[in-house]
Amino acid sequence: MMKNFVDFFSDIKNDNFHQKSIYVDxxxxxxxxxxxxxxxxxxxxxxxxxxEDGIGTLGISNHVISEVVHKLFVNDIYKVINLTYRKLRxxxxxxKEEDDFIGDLQTARNLMSLVEHQELERLYNGRRTNINIGExxxxxxxxxxxxxxxxxxxxxxxxxxxxxxxxxxxDFGIDVxxxxxxxxxYFFAHQYMKDFQLEITDALHLAITKQNSFxxxxxxxxxxxxxxxxxxxxxxxxxxx
Numbered sequence: 366m367m368k369n370f371v372d373f374f375s376d377i378k379n380d381n382f383h384q385k386s387i388y389v390d391x392x393x394x395x396x397x398x399x400x401x402x403x404x405x406x407x408x409x410x411x412x413x414x415x416x417e418d419g420i421g422t423l424g425i426s427n428h429v430i431s432e433v434v435h436k437l438f439v440n441d442i443y444k445v446i447n448l449t450y451r452k453l454r455x456x457x458x459x460x461k462e463e464d465d466f467i468g469d470l471q472t473a474r475n476l477m478s479l480v481e482h483q484e485l486e487r488l489y490n491g492r493r494t495n496i497n498i499g500e501x502x503x504x505x506x507x508x509x510x511x512x513x514x515x516x517x518x519x520x521x522x523x524x525x526x527x528x529x530x531x532x533x534x535x536d537f538g539i540d541v542x543x544x545x546x547x548x549x550x551y552f553f554a555h556q557y558m559k560d561f562q563l564e565i566t567d568a569l570h571l572a573i574t575k576q577n578s579f580x581x582x583x584x585x586x587x588x589x590x591x592x593x594x595x596x597x598x599x600x601x602x603x604x605x606x
Contacts, residue, residue, distance in 0.1 A: 371602045372581075374407055382415050386579040388424035388544070390570045391432035393583055393605060398437070398529060404585055404606050411583070411605050416537035423533065426544045426573050428566060430526070438522035439498045441466075442476065443488065445518065446496070449473040450485045468521075472514040479504050544577050574600045 372380060396402040397409060415423070448467050451457040453474065459467075467473045477485065479501050487494045506512045533539045546569060553572030557563055563571070567586065574582040583603040 371604060373604050374411070374606060377411055377414055377603070377605075382418040382420045382581075384419065384421040385581060386421050386424060386542075386577075387415065387581040387583050387603070388426075388570070388574040388577070388579045388600075389429070389583045390567075390586065391429045391436070392585040394425075394429065394433050394529070395436055396585060396605075398433075398525070399440075407605050408585075411603075412533070412537050412539065416539050420539060422542045423539050424542045424544045424574070424577065424579055426546060426570070428546065428569055428573075430543075432566075434522050434526050437525050438519060441518055441521055442498045442501065443496070445473050446477050446480060446485070446501075447488045449477045450489055453477070454485070455489070468517040469514050472511065472517070475509050476501060476505060479508070544573050546573055546576075550576055571600070 393408055396404040396407075397412070399405060445467055448459060448463050449470070452459050452464075452467070452470075480488075480496055484494045484496050488496065502515070505515065530541055533541055550569060550572045553575055554565060554568035557568040557571050558565060561568070561571075570584070571582060579600055581601050581603050583605055585604070585606045587604070587606075
């Protein structure tokens with residue numbers, strides 16, 4: 366019965382999304398924004414298909430925005446720390462755009478100083494690290510008086526997201542709707558957590574989709590793919606993976 370409620374990537378080419386409404390979760394947007402993500406090309410293909418078909422709207426919520434912008438910020442700080450390490454410790458000559466990305470060098474140096482040498486080496490060599498960027502930022506704010514200089518990195522993440530939203534309209538012809546959540550959203554999410562064994566964030570995505578009567582909920586997350594939807598009035602799920 367799962368097929369009655371779930372479409373997979375292979376189904377998208379045969380679907381017609383004209384004037385349909387599609388809510389997307391954060392992993393869809395992050396896959397497109399991260400050139401290294403193995404699902405990025407599939408998301409791009411899905412966006413092209415939706416734009417060509419003339420979908421009605423693409424929905425995102427504050428939950429999605431906060432998750433995406435936070436991830437962009439974390440990735441930016443990783444990159445700043447790594448570039449600074451290459452410049453100051455490895456004596457590499459960076460490209461102009463890399464120097465520009467670092468921003469204020471003293472601020473970047475201070476960020477780097479809060480990371481252990483072995484973690485810097487792992488980051489430099491492209492290996493998995495245990496750097497907790499949230500803790501690095503908290504320690505920066507406690508240790509240095511120029512916390513306002515971190516605004517450069519917060520603004521950079523926000524700007525990247527705004528440019529992406531503009532590109533959805535300009536490059537794909539897709540208009541974006543910002544959907545809100547309220548007490549009713551939580552009521553639905555609470556029920557979905559119990560019925561479908563979902564984490565609260567996933568349950569909220571599904572709840573917001575239903576509450577706004579959207580036609581589809583697009584995700585990369587396999588937790589939504591199961592046989593528990595039988596007999597329920599459910600939004601169709603698009604698994605773009």
